[in-house]
Amino acid sequence: MDTIAVVGASLAGVHAARTLRADGFAGRLVVVDAQAHQPYDKPPLSKQVLRGEWSADRLTLHDAVDLDADWRLGVAAASFDLATRLLVLADGERLTADGLVVATGAAPRRLPGTEGVRGIHVVRTLDDALAIRAAVEGGARRAVVIGAGFIGGEVAASLCLDGLDVTLVEAMPVPLERAVGPVVGGLMADIHRDHGVDVRLGVGVDRIEDEGGAVRAVVLADGAVLPADLVVVGIGVFADTGWLEGSGVELDDGVVCDETLLAAPGVVAAGDVARWLSRRARGLARVEHWEHAIAGGQAAARRLLVGDGLAEVFDPVPWFWSDQFDRKLQLAGRGGAGHQFEIVHGSLEERRFVGMYGHDGLLTGVLGMNRPRHVMQLRTLVEQDTPYAEALVAGRAA
């Protein structure tokens, strides 16, 4: 392989590029990203950056520094053709990529019909977070956060801690139910309420009202009018694959990959954009977690460099954390609606506990609230597909 292009220089792309070099790839390495910033870490965007505690330079990804690569920052990939291996960039540059790492991540969904209204934000990039910070420093007082997922919850907590009046709106009756189930989802809503966030569940947004092009209020489907000078939308993301339409690479809610992250000969994908065949998930899965992007970037790079016979199956236990107010939620594995859930340490009342999820008699996930040690130690039980009853005993003894 003479030239490998890594498209997307966030966590997955940077770790793919670093692994390619670490594993001995000595050819030309081109790293492309639509954003002009040096590669940066995203979790602090909804917390430390939003609250003005950290400046942008603290987000620099250390693994991107001193990487021996040709950088194309601020230039998006425009198209790729699998048959000819031609990668075309938005500025017209044409490259022949023997190897391609797709790491373009995901892009936030926006509320239709709100384009051009000032004061409506998403949180995905550094510029997004800085724009919200500027709004706060510019005197925004009343915030409405639409969507009580992890991003919405973190943003609502950050804005609340900054002294804004915050309303958190969620269309589902329980927030985060798909991810952590009704018990923990309900607890997260309680935590927000106890800090003074006005939580509105089971109600959608009817429309946004503006005045002179700036947001004035959010009107809910039940008729409630929420005055707002700052709106943050956190209603999910979609895989950023537009540039691969017609490339010959299979797309279906992401880049479709086999069990080894290979999408096509010489094409791998990693991070939020990769929808790969996961044995653990019993089908195609796309995982949007921070750690998954590192592990995927590393695995995708190795996959590109080895022959088919040596390819390794990629199937880690997913893990994420979310910090909201003074609570740290961590989940290793999978939980959510339809799973059994039992607490093995602490209690909901203390808001410091460890719980285990089960499905079909097997342990599927370990969740901790302010209990990091247990989550990490019990994660191996999830990896080993431990029977649920046995896992509960081990969990209580941990």
Place this chain on the structure above:
Amino acid sequence: MRVVVDFDLCESNAVCMAVAPEVFEVRDDDFLYVLDETPGEELRAKVEEAVRRCPKQAISIAD
């Protein structure tokens, strides 16, 4: 190899403990303890991976 943790950054996610339990331990008080500040070279790969996987980039290696 000397392991350095910036405890102002550390928020006890305990990923390092999962990667290199010989070196890192998060206890029930939710604080990280470095069990071995100068681990042997045989642990370098593990410690390097812990450095990479720290969600706060709070760990570094001073040679």
